[in-house]
Amino acid sequence: MALASRLVDIHTHVYLPRYCSLLRSRTSVPRILTSTRDGKPDDRLLILDHEPSGGRPVGPQYWDRDEKLKFMDRHGIDLSVVSSANPWLDFLPASEARTLASQLNEDLEKYCSDSPELSLSLKRFYGFGLLPLVPEISTDALLESIDQISKLKYLKGIIMGTRGIGKGLDDEALDPVWAALEKAGLVVFLHPHYGVDEKAWGDKNNGHVLPLALGFPFETTIATTRLILAGVFDRFPSLRLLLAHSGGALPQLSSRLASCIEHDPVVASRLKHDARWYLGKLYFDAVAYGPEELGFVADVIARSERFETGGSTHAPATGVDRTLGSRRMLFGTDHPFFPPLTSTEKWKSVVENLEAIDAVAGWGQAxxxxxxxxxALSLFNLV
Structure with missing residues (x-):
């Protein structure tokens, strides 16, 4: 099979055994709680306060590499770039987070290095490492972690939440981290965990729908906007940032964002470019479930060059070439989350994302x- 036709999953999670052991030892969220349900042992993952239904049922698909491979084979996925799942190390003191980050990075390297070969030059698994991004961590500890990851052959980036070391990702204290990540060429996968204030969801029990469908993407939208407003992409123009869930609401709201910036005296002259320009420098997973949504994101990426030297109120009569936008979009599954509720050969969530890619108007086979x-193969320097 030609490399160009490989199916690569860049949004797929694992709770490594060492991490699961920690979660099982805890008495507060995040934790894995073992109880009895219908006379049988029942493991539940609780990663947020007030989890509906007592948390998510968990099993080997969360930590067993063979189960991940079975899932991949069932869906025709050739290669996965695996990431530790939220909440990462956010809840740990600095010293413990530093040690565990190093251990989990080595664990994930082994998870990948011992995986089957896809070809003479490729494994089935590569990974995103972890940084001990917690309050009171030293800059030296963070730079040490980046250095470790950059030297591990099968780790190609890092996964990161939105809190940074406590003040968010626009904290100037993170500038040495961005500089080191840019220099190392590591991809930063920005992934949400906390959503928005739970009071916004009201009192009605709607399961996980509102926090996951809206809260997570809004969190990503806000975090990325703060990075733009802080000038992070001006100071570190080669930083490679990959956004989960197709960038949340940022593509849809990017022109409104640009207008608000232009009319606000606090930030009007802060950035080197119109806000819409920066979206063309980002990468987006294709976990959007619909061709219209994917097409829109591609359009927003493609039009970004129009705004390099300032705002533009009128699009060219020919519109934008969404084939250009496709180059910064990458398939993902969000495995092991969103399993089907009834027995089925393939997961609807995966099939929907693949069908959406195939149905985007204006995209050719390439x-x-x-x-x-x-x-993905290009972004992670696998070709």
Whole structure:
């Protein structure tokens, strides 16, 4: 099979055994709680306060590499770039987070290095490492962690939440981290965990729908906007940032954001470019479930160059070339989350994302193969 036609999953999670052991030892969220349900042992993952239904049922698919491989084979996925799942190390004191980050990075390297070969030059698994991003951590500890990850052959980036070391990702204290990540060429996968204030969801029991469908993407939208407003992409123009869930609401709201910036005396002259320009420098997973949504994100990426030297109120009569936008979009599954509620050979959530890629108007075979895998192989320097 040609490399260009490989199916690569860049949004797929694992709770490594060492991490699971920690979660099982805890008495407060986050934790894995073992109880009895219908006379049988029942493991539940609780990663947020007030989890509906007592948390998510968990089993080997969360930590067993063979189960991940079975899932991949069932869906025709050739290669996965695996990331430790939220809440990462956020809840730990600095000294413990530093030690555990190092251990989990080594664990994930082994998880990948011992995986089957896809070809003479490729494994089935590569990974995103972890930084001990917690309050009171030293800059030296963070730089040490980046150095460790950059030297591990099968780790190609890091996964990061939105809190940084406590003040968010626009904290100037993170500038040495961005500089080191940029220099190392590591991809930063920005992933949400906390959502928004739970009071916004009201009192009605709607399961996980509102926090996951809206809260997570809004969190990503806010965090990325703060990075733009802080000038992070001006100071570190080669930083490679990959946004979960197709960038949340940021593509849809990017023109409104640009207008608000232009009319606000506090920030009007702060940035080197119109806010819409920066979206063309980001990468987006294709976990959006619909072709119209993917097409829109591609359009927003493609139009970004128009705003390099300032705002523009009128689009060219020919519109934008969404094939250009496709180059910064990458397939993902969000495994092991969103399993089907009834027995089925394939997961609807995965099938929907693949069908969405195939149905985007204006994308030819080359663009679709790029989003399905070619873009990932290029981004992670696997070709």
């Amino acid at each position: 663009e679709k193969e790029g989003v399905r895998g070619g873009n």
